[in-house]
Amino acid sequence: MTLHTPELRDHACLIVHGPDQIGLVAAISAVLTVNKANIVSLDQYTDDPDGGAFFQRVVFHREGLTAVMPDIEAELDETLRTYGMTWTLTDQSVPERMAILASTTDHCLLDLLWRHRRGELPVTIPMVISNHTNTAEDVRSFGVPFHHVPSQGPDKTEAEAEILRLLAGNVDFVVLARYMQILSEGFIDALGVPVINIHHSFLPAFIGAGPYKAAKERGVKLIGATSHYVTPELDEGPIIEQDVVRVTHVDTAADLQRRGADVERDVLSRAVTWHAQNRVVRHGNQTIVFQ
The missing domain is CATH 3.40.50.170 (Formyl transferase, N-terminal domain)
Structure with a gap:
């Protein structure tokens, strides 16, 4: 049996890290926007803006998340692969x-x-x-x-x-x-x-x-x-x-x-x-x- 946390229903957490580069933040936001996801919190860090490593944590809300999660994952994979990024996406309601x-x-x-x-x-x-x-x-x-x-x-x-x-x-x-x-x-x-x-x-x-x-x-x-x-x-x-x-x-x-x-x-x-x-x-x- 999978337990769920009601207050985090329809919330997901995206972790992205890899080489820092121009356009990355906009590309990630665009994928979420197209999929009607509302960003709840966003934190990011780069250890060197000139060719360093980039890290980002995004929590977003999307009504009916479970049904659209595969589509969001597919679009993220296509987008982030072009930037050479490593990423994970998790359903926050599942502890x-x-x-x-x-x-x-x-x-x-x-x-x-x-x-x-x-x-x-x-x-x-x-x-x-x-x-x-x-x-x-x-x-x-x-x-x-x-x-x-x-x-x-x-x-x-x-x-x-x-x-x-x-x-x-x-x-x-x-x-x-x-x-x-x-x-x-x-x-x-x-x-x-x-x-x-x-x-x-x-x-x-x-x-x-x-x-x-x-x-x-x-x-x-x-x-x-x-x-x-x-x-x-x-x-x-x-x-x-x-x-x-x-x-x-x-x-x-x-x-x-x-x-x-x-x-x-x-x-x-x-x-x-x-x-x-x-x-x-x-x-x-x-x-x-x-x-």
Whole structure:
């Protein structure tokens, strides 16, 4: 069953990116005008007006969108192909399907479930998968299916195969809500959808176990979090969102961890929301985020 968001009925989002050139904006607007679409919002950016890269996000309304969507797509393809542009067109009334992978730490997981229940995240959540069972009861209390897939030892082949089986064809993107397992390159390739991670640092200087203890020992003055897309290079994917809070010498390692958890929740929820609203465009190892 496909769920729809009533307030976004007959709204579509067009993302365009490619080489900047004269006439591009007019050509896109002309296609929408011919198809009787009313532009609701439009954001664009070029990193260099003289031969740089161009990015545009357009949200438009068209009565009876579902019926005319194939015609709009065909005309956009014909027009944008001549400009050498990459583009996507999505029905905004159909929320993306977001699966969550988690481990024992639950603050990011429960925050996403809570925001979803309040209607703050424009997604559906078909499942939560964890390599532990301590969050199962909490997850199911939100009406979300919980799957336990153990992952122990250096060989993750069996666990990754089971996770792929659960996710295949059922999700549009995946969120790692403090999922403390490294995903293999083969898994990422086979999954074939974006994966968003939350890292417990503004810059990944404190890696491994006990990052807040290490930060306390270094006497840091700022702690923060980074949400990024997952790539085969660990914690090196395109950054979506970051934030920091100031701390002082009186804060204990436990204080840093508590305050860091708050930042992690906020940063991850913003990244997830922006991705689900088609506000993030990947450009190499960077992102363009239309807010």
